[in-house]
Amino acid sequence: MVEGQNFVFEYRLADGKPDVLPDLAGDLVRLKVDVIVAAGDPAIYAAKRATTTIPIVMVAAGDPVGGGIVTSLARPGGNITGTTFLSSELAGKRLELLKETAPKASRVAALWNPNNPGWVPDFRETKAAAEQLGLRLQFVEARSLKELEGAFSAMIREKAMALIVLSDPWFFARERRQQIVDFAAKNRLPSMYELREFVDAGGLMSYGPSLLDMARRAAFHVDKILKGAKPGDLPVERPTRFELIINLKAAKQIGLSIPPELLARADKVIK
Numbered sequence: 669m670v671e672g673q674n675f676v677f678e679y680r681l682a683d684g685k686p687d688v689l690p691d692l693a694g695d696l697v698r699l700k701v702d703v704i705v706a707a708g709d710p711a712i713y714a715a716k717r718a719t720t721t722i723p724i725v726m727v728a729a730g731d732p733v734g735g736g737i738v739t740s741l742a743r744p745g746g747n748i749t750g751t752t753f754l755s756s757e758l759a760g761k762r763l764e765l766l767k768e769t770a771p772k773a774s775r776v777a778a779l780w781n782p783n784n785p786g787w788v789p790d791f792r793e794t795k796a797a798a799e800q801l802g803l804r805l806q807f808v809e810a811r812s813l814k815e816l817e818g819a820f821s822a823m824i825r826e827k828a829m830a831l832i833v834l835s836d837p838w839f840f841a842r843e844r845r846q847q848i849v850d851f852a853a854k855n856r857l858p859s860m861y862e863l864r865e866f867v868d869a870g871g872l873m874s875y876g877p878s879l880l881d882m883a884r885r886a887a888f889h890v891d892k893i894l895k896g897a898k899p900g901d902l903p904v905e906r907p908t909r910f911e912l913i914i915n916l917k918a919a920k921q922i923g924l925s926i927p928p929e930l931l932a933r934a935d936k937v938i939k
Contacts, residue, residue, distance in 0.1 A: 684841035686710045686783060693718035703890050707883075708837035709784055712737060716748060723899040725889045726750030728882050730835065731789040732904055741904040749889055749902040751882040753835060753862070758910065759790060760797035762832060762860050762875050765912070767801055768930055769873065770830050770858035775804045777828035777857075779819060779848065781836040783811040790834045816844065820851050831859040833866070835876075845869050856922040864913040867938065872918045877907030911935040 671677060678701055680692040693714040696704055700722075706715040707727040715724045716737060729737060729752040738744035741752070766776065778794055780787055791807070798805040806826050808819040823831070831852050833839055839848060840863065849871045852859040861867065862876040885905055893899055915938040919926050931937055 682711070684838055684844065686838060689714035690717065697722060703893055705886055705890065708840075709735070710837055712748075712750075720747055722747065723893045724748045724750070725886050725893070725899070726752070726904070727886045728753050728879060729904070730784075730787075734789055738904055741906065743901065744904050745900040747899050749893075749899040749904055751885050751889075751905045751907070753877060753882075754906055757793070758862070758876055759793035760800070762862070763794065763797045763801055763803065765873065765875055765930070766830055766832060766858060766860040767803065769860075769926060770924060773830035773858055774802075775806060775826070775828050776830045776832055777806045777808055777823040777826070778832050778834060779808055779810060779839070780834040781811050781838055782809050784836045784838070787834065787836070794832065794834065811838065816847065823857075824855065828857060831857045833859070833861050835862040840865065842869075853918065853921055858922065858924055864911060864936075867913045867915045867918070870915065870918055872915055872922070872924070874913045875910060877910055881909070882907065914938070 678696060678699060680696060682688050682692060689711055697719045703723045703725060704715050705725045705727060706712045709730050712726045712729055724747055726732065726748060727750060729750060732738045732752050733740060738748055776798065780791060795805060806828055808822050810816040810819040833848060838844060845866055846869055849866055849869045853870060859872045861871050861874040863879055864874045867874045889902055892902055912934045913936045914926060914931060914934045916926065917938060
């Protein structure tokens with residue numbers, strides 16, 4: 669297949685502005701596209717509200733069953749299928765790895781976006797994991813640049829000793845991603861992220877599925893749908909591989925020594 673000859677991509681980017689997603693989704697519906705690919709919960713919910721007939725392929729959904737996007741993972745029903753992060757199920761592991769990396773960090777700030785419709789399971793599981801690990805958790809919210817600065821100030825004021833960032837497309841936008849990583853480095857906060865892109869930007873460590881792998885699987889779903897499959901009959905795929913990425917340069921910058929046994933378990937070490 670050759671783009672421009674037998675298929676056309678119609679790109680619509682929110683550019684870190686979730687308020688425009690409903691209009692962007694509506695625009696694609698008006699164009700009568702054959703399939704909509706939506707990445708991240710805000711875009712997925714916007715697409716779901718925009719159409720019940722055009723097939724939608726999700727990329728990196730948080731909790732599609734709990735959030736009411738699909739009926740079940742095995743048989744999603746309706747016009748939606750795709751891939752799910754299942755990020756909430758990894759919340760405990762992320763905090764466990766963070767504590768193993770920085771055992772003296774008893775006060776952990778958790779950055780989250782209350783405007784993300786998929787935040788509930790992440791929030792709940794992170795809180796439960798902190799209680800089990802004996803960590804004092806400080807939830808700080810941000811949904812705008814002004815609130816992000818306020819969140820940073822709150823972390824400093826409450827003397828946070830480490831940082832975990834709950835998954836959110838707004839945080840993932842390049843500018844915000846760099847702001848968060850730079851704040852953690854400047855304040856010498858051991859930090860844990862869900863996606864390796866934060867570590868590539870200078871963050872300390874991440875643990876989670878590969879966003880690139882999920883995007884590739886989205887192409888598999890699109891191909892099936894264009895060949896006649898109904899999205900509601902295609903199971904929503906769970907990630908099967910999780911990556912632990914550690915940035916030794918970032919560790920050195922904040923004066924942290926990573927335990928050798930943890931380095932040995934890492935899928936990639938950035939030096």
